[in-house]
Amino acid sequence: MPELPEVEVVRRGLAEHVVGRRVAEVSLRGARVARRHAPGPRDLEDRLRGRLVRAAERRGKYLWLVVEDETGQADALILHLGMSGQLLVEPPDAPAEKHLHATFDLVETSGEPAPQLRFVDQRTFGGLAWSELVAGGRAFGIPESIAHIAPDPLEPAYDQADVVRRMKARHVAVKRALLDQRLVSGIGNIYADEALWRARVNGVRDTDSLTRPTLARVLDHAAEVMREALEQGGTSFDALYVNVNGASGYFDRSLAVYGQQGRPCPRCGTPVRREAFMNRSSHYCPRCQRRR
């Protein structure tokens, strides 16, 4: 479900409601939510108990909490929302959601009880995992297990010229490259389609057939459309609700092509087309975005 802007909204909610508090108790329901944590859910609970949450970080669509033990050792709890994950901050006695997978009982450093953090995920494509932190340019480093995820376009470590070089060196559909999180992270199906429409490039075109300036333009538009979505979506979340679904209202109002099949292209009026791509769908204007 969420791409970079929606995940960033969630991160901000975590920074406000979870950072600075301590994990008193953790409860994971079922094994699936911790399937990326090989030692299993009980082990993950044990590792988290008593940890102080020092920071909420994000790269692309990956979130992590920096959690520190009493000796000052900092590690990461990775949180991925998958397609349908939500993080909620609620009173501990709030009724359990249907697809509740994890609860974190939090306390203030003074010991006073604080609201509960919950991970709810209908489809359970998301999940939690533990990782060591390794050097990577941030105050607390980067989780080792996501070291293969490239910087996203909204972080300082992002090097667009390098991404363009790597794209140009490959023979692959440009949309596939945009969705490859090892090349540039945070872009999903929606913002890939929107960026390609803005840049007037058809996603099936091969990266090595496009010029460097064109590739740069596509990436510029990807960053721009995500920044706009963030501006529109980052404003309204309730104090006790870290995030509902991140969707942010940007969706219905500002999308030019995603989900707009049959409706006129906002630029030229030609009906927007949808077609299968990589087991998903692509939306584009057949006139503005020629296959060449």
Add this chain to the structure above:
DNA sequence: CAGGTCCCCTGCTGGC
């Protein structure tokens, strides 16, 4: 490495 396929899971929508 490139590209295709399938899978994980639940719920909603639209066609018949």
Add this chain to the structure above:
DNA sequence: TGCCAGCAGGGGACCT
């Protein structure tokens, strides 16, 4: 009204 196929914003494993 009911049933069923198709689809959903992610990502990884596996195959050729």
